[in-house]
Amino acid sequence: MALVEVRNVKKYFSVTKGIVESLMTREATYVRAVDGISFEIEKGEVLGLAGESGSGKTTTGRLCVRLLRPTEGEIIYNGKDIATMKGKELRRMRRRIQFTFQDPTSSLNPRLKIGDAISDALKLQGIGSADERRGRTDEILERVGLSPASSFYNRLPHQLSGGQKQRVVFGRAIILNPEFVVTDEPVAMVDVSIKAQILDLMMDLKRELDLTYLFISHDLATSRHVCDRIAIMYLGKIVEVADRDRIYEDPLHPYAVGLMNAIPIPDPKAKKAEAVPRGEIPSPINPPSGCRFHPRCPMAFEKCPNEEPELRDLGNGRQVACHLYDN
Amino acid sequence: MANLLEIQNLTVEYKTRRGTARGVDNVNLNLEENKTLGLAGESGCGKSTLGRSIMRLVPYPGEVVGGKILMHLHHDVPYPKGVISKGIVNILDLNEDEIRALRGKEIAYIFQDPMTSLNPMIKVDKHFQEIMKAHDPEIEEEEIRGRAYEILDGLGISPERISDYPHQFSGGMRQRVMIGLGLALRPKLLIADEPTTSLDVIVEAQILEEIAELKELFNLTMILITHNLGVLAQTADDIAIMYTGRIMEQSPTELLFEDPLHPYAKALLESVPDVQHPEKKLSWIPGAPPDLIHPIPGCMYNPRCPHAMDICKTTIPDLITVDGGRLVACHLFRGD
Numbered sequence: 285m286a287l288v289e290v291r292n293v294k295k296y297f298s299v300t301k302g303i304v305e306s307l308m309t310r311e312a313t314y315v316r317a318v319d320g321i322s323f324e325i326e327k328g329e330v331l332g333l334a335g336e337s338g339s340g341k342t343t344t345g346r347l348c349v350r351l352l353r354p355t356e357g358e359i360i361y362n363g364k365d366i367a368t369m370k371g372k373e374l375r376r377m378r379r380r381i382q383f384t385f386q387d388p389t390s391s392l393n394p395r396l397k398i399g400d401a402i403s404d405a406l407k408l409q410g411i412g413s414a415d416e417r418r419g420r421t422d423e424i425l426e427r428v429g430l431s432p433a434s435s436f437y438n439r440l441p442h443q444l445s446g447g448q449k450q451r452v453v454f455g456r457a458i459i460l461n462p463e464f465v466v467t468d469e470p471v472a473m474v475d476v477s478i479k480a481q482i483l484d485l486m487m488d489l490k491r492e493l494d495l496t497y498l499f500i501s502h503d504l505a506t507s508r509h510v511c512d513r514i515a516i517m518y519l520g521k522i523v524e525v526a527d528r529d530r531i532y533e534d535p536l537h538p539y540a541v542g543l544m545n546a547i548p549i550p551d552p553k554a555k556k557a558e559a560v561p562r563g564e565i566p567s568p569i570n571p572p573s574g575c576r577f578h579p580r581c582p583m584a585f586e587k588c589p590n591e592e593p594e595l596r597d598l599g600n601g602r603q604v605a606c607h608l609y610d611n
Numbered sequence: 612m613a614n615l616l617e618i619q620n621l622t623v624e625y626k627t628r629r630g631t632a633r634g635v636d637n638v639n640l641n642l643e644e645n646k647t648l649g650l651a652g653e654s655g656c657g658k659s660t661l662g663r664s665i666m667r668l669v670p671y672p673g674e675v676v677g678g679k680i681l682m683h684l685h686h687d688v689p690y691p692k693g694v695i696s697k698g699i700v701n702i703l704d705l706n707e708d709e710i711r712a713l714r715g716k717e718i719a720y721i722f723q724d725p726m727t728s729l730n731p732m733i734k735v736d737k738h739f740q741e742i743m744k745a746h747d748p749e750i751e752e753e754e755i756r757g758r759a760y761e762i763l764d765g766l767g768i769s770p771e772r773i774s775d776y777p778h779q780f781s782g783g784m785r786q787r788v789m790i791g792l793g794l795a796l797r798p799k800l801l802i803a804d805e806p807t808t809s810l811d812v813i814v815e816a817q818i819l820e821e822i823a824e825l826k827e828l829f830n831l832t833m834i835l836i837t838h839n840l841g842v843l844a845q846t847a848d849d850i851a852i853m854y855t856g857r858i859m860e861q862s863p864t865e866l867l868f869e870d871p872l873h874p875y876a877k878a879l880l881e882s883v884p885d886v887q888h889p890e891k892k893l894s895w896i897p898g899a900p901p902d903l904i905h906p907i908p909g910c911m912y913n914p915r916c917p918h919a920m921d922i923c924k925t926t927i928p929d930l931i932t933v934d935g936g937r938l939v940a941c942h943l944f945r946g947d
Contacts, residue, residue: 336811337782445899475653476838477882480893502811505841505884509893532886546816548841550883552865560816562767564781 285363286324287496288348288464293357293367294320295343299569316568317343319520320357322595325464330490330497332511332528334504334543338565339517341500342386345466348498349383350374361464379409382457386469388449392441398452399425399437405459420459427492428455429485447478451485458489466498471506483510504547508532513601516540519576520568522595525603536604539577575607583608613683615800615832616642616665621678623660623669623856632903634660634673636856639930642800644683647826647833649847649864651840651879655900657856658836659723662802665834666720667702667710675703685799688712716746719793723805725785729777735759735788736773742795762791765828766821783814790822797829804836819846840883844868852876855900855911858930861938872939874916910942918943 296314318340325331333341346352348359350366359367366377385391392401403421406412412420425433428451441449450470457465470486471479487510489495501507507514508528515525516539524537535541542561561580566572572579578588587607595605623635635657642648650658663669665680680702688695690712695705702710714720722728729738739759743750760770766787777785786806793801803822807815823846826833835847843850844864851861852875860873871877881894898915901907907914913923922942930940 336813447899476840477653477879477896479884479895480882481895483893484895503884504812505886508886508889509884509891529889532889542813544886546812547886548812548815548839548845549887550841550844550868550880550885551887552844552868554844554887560813560820562817564783564814565811 286360287327287329287362288325288498289358289360290324290344290348291322291358291360292320293322293344293347293359294318294355295340295347295352296355313569316520316571318347318354319568319571321517321520321522323515323522323525325496325498327463327496328490328494329513330499330511332507332514333498333500333517334502334507334514335517336502336543336565338519338568340520340568341502341517342468344517345383345468345498345500348464349381349466350377351383375409379460380463382460382462382465384453384457384465384467384470387473388446388453389441389473391453392449394441397438397440398430398444399433401441401452402455402459405456409460411460424455424459427458428452428489430455446474447481450474450482454485454489458493458495461493462495464496464498466500468500469502470499472501472503479506486510504532504543516543519565519571521576521605522603523577523605525595525601527601530600530602536598536602536609537577537606538581538583538608542580575605613644614641615644615683616640617679617681618642618661618665619679619681621661621664621680622676623657623664623673624676625673627672627904630904633856633906634669634903635664638678638856638858640851640858640861642832642834644832645830646848647835647846649843649850650834650836650853651838651843651850652853653838653879653900655903656853658853659804660856661853662720662804662834662836665702665800665802666714666718667705668720679703682713682717682800684717688716712746715742715793715798716796717798718800718802719796719798721786721789721793721801721803721806723808725782725789725809728789729785731777734774734776735780738788738792739773739795742792746796758795759791762794763788765825766791767817783810783818786810786814786818787821790818790825794825794829794831799830799832800834801826801831802834802836805838806835807842808837808839815842822846840880841885852879855903855906857911857940858938859912859940861930863936866934866937872933872937872944873941874918874943875912878915910940 295318296316299313335341347354354367358365399421402424403417406417422433425436430436430451471482499511511528513527514531515522518539524540535544546560563580574589574591575593578584593605593607595603597603618638618640621635621638625632625634652658664675681699682702683699684697687697690708692708695709740755743755759773763770768787807818847864850864850867852859854875860876871880878896885891896915901911909924909926910928913919928940928942930938933939933944
């Protein structure tokens, strides 16, 4: 059984209107950030979630840890639906599920010592005495490579480099011994020379603590180095899911093909082959009819604007939502 | 080919309360006409400061304290109070009126963040008018519109949108408007500072393609500043790698990727994820760059360098020519 199973989850954000507009129309408008997605994550797996800004990746991640409550659908974690959970039950469940935010600088309180930032999670969950919490925090600091712990505990975030701050963020995520961690663009803000250092830390923690990751990243080159499977999102929908190597070597969905072609390759001899899709991602308030990618799709035919393709299983763990692969 | 730009011993310092930091340290750089030079390095290495000093736009408290920036002008550049005659001029010797005449007309700069570089209060056509009128007060509105239409059309923006405000555009479109404004006066030299960093991969690829087309069309010489070596592999003719305000290596793009000379350039390339080679073991560089307010003697890379020798800790290596046209600043290379 999968550790996390997302079933037909939707998240709509309502759009506030001006007074005139609200008198004119009765209908509420929504940003359909996530519009009916389903996927599974097996225990011990790293699932990559890729796509452009505005495709709903971060919203999906936040739904999985219940920082947001889905408008519709079920999120089954370890056999239990957490989509509607609340109160104490939700708080207890949070010990098992953690989230790391994109920007380490803005996700750490600049006036809180990093040791306290890490141990706060224990305090909030009411675990241990002050001494025990301190001991556990030191252990975590060492584990994420901020050693010796005693010299790091009392530092403030501005006294750390970007890579070290990202280590604190991971320390804070693992102190409650979670089993599932959603990590949102962990290397987007760090310099290339230390990117690998953070990815290595992530993978070491995964091995030592038996973690499962949902890895959100727009950087497909990085995703290829860490993920087992990759799901590609476009405008609130999942358009393709496949094993890492397969999706890079032989993407099926025309959007996935375009995305792969657009990745800058650090090799001057590899000349850009195909063209990338024209235009930009449309607004999720009024998504295009039928297949949402059809206005930009080079392969679109008459069925595409009229009928929405479903995410279909093609076998071999491969799923694609495109009319080219019907039947 | 002749050089359009020659930078000689350029030094820029930032005077802060903690002390003085050298943002750019004794840099020499030649830029051939019609070529694209990539300027790469990690945050804080001085690549933007170097780009901005060419425009004389180093932000306070930064100041150019030494060196020359020589630009080759192909024709006389008139300005309200006189004319800069053609030939070689030192940009750092120009007075304020003269440098204003060059900005936009001869050298254009595209800033990193398109969200904050456009004025949110005025429409796009007004941006074009301001730029063009500043350099030619007599220009007709008709002509401004005509030229703006042509440029925007080339960038894939439908000309009706010229009367929209910046907030009505997406990030990619805004960056296109910035590029259009940069090219409005047909400059010779375009400095693009991280032009695609805040954009998605697909839009990034589109814009890089459009920049390459415009470069051909307008015969531009370009400096492309970016931390993304993948972007440079596809676009630059030569690449200069900077570290702590100094140039560590400058090589033709293919040679740099095939056989980087400087240990820093090598380490940097090894840390770049490559989607075509998932088996590549990504490595990282231990430690962090030194604080520029307390520079260390010798080569500033020595504490992180696996090949560091005694001489590295005492003597700053000169940028020397090796293997024909390549430049490297490292004691491992002793020159031809």
